[in-house]
Amino acid sequence: MSSSLPPATASRPVVEFFHDVVCGWCFVLAPRLARVAAELDIQVRHRSFVLQDSRTEMIRVFGSMADAKRIILTHWEECAAQEDIPRIDVDGMRATSFDYPSGWQGALACQAAALLGGNTAHGTMFDAIQWAHLHQHRNIGDVEVLLDIAEALGHARGRFAGYMRGPVAHERVQSDRARARDLGIRSIPTVIGANALRLQTLPLPQLRQALAALVHA
Helix, strand or coil: CCCCCCCCCCCCCEEEEEECCCCHHHHHHHHHHHHHHHHHCCEEEEEECCCCCCHHHHHHHHCCHHHHHHHHHHHHHHHHCCCCCCCCCHHHHHCCCCCCCCCHHHHHHHHHHHHHHHHHHHHHHHHHHHHHHHHCCCCCCCHHHHHHHHHHCCCCHHHHHHHHHCHHHHHHHHHHHHHHHHCCCCCCCEEECCCCCEECCCCHHHHHHHHHHHHCC
16 A cells, blocks of 8 residues: 555645544644644545554453553543643543443444545544543443434434445545554554654644645645
8 A cells, every 4th residue: 555645635735634533632633633724724634543443452452441441541631631622521431330442433433424425524523423532421432322423413323324334434444544554653643744744742833833834845
């Protein structure tokens, strides 16, 4: 698979945003990236990058599901301290009884949205799932919760479920993961652009400065 960036439309710069629906740092970066991209007329291509894709993988990485939730919520606290507007509800998630979810089903939902509505729909679904997860502390590992989110965004529930459970959404998630491997991406969020641009979570002024270089290149 080529590691070159997809072509920009009508000379607009393009960046690729690799993210996971369960990632707190992605939640911090996403609104900043959207704001700067709108200001500078930059295209943002959404890419799924699932950190752990199953309960088995969560246990392998963290030791147990209880430890996974405990450790990840310490990361949430770090993320909450860096938000521009407070949105992350650490205590709300800590009080829930369900295991901390992996991002696999959420990635499938994002790809289903992309199949139905393109890249913009992917981004809208990603933002909605992150809001449900980090602000509303809902269990986004539950397919029915994801279908509720999709329906609230105007998707027909049954049709969306068919796309989400079908082979093409799965293939698209794996294709994005393969692209990340080709680009040497090992952590998220990561934003990739032309001229070797590679960014993670930055404060708004620094993000604006870094992306402005693409426009004026």
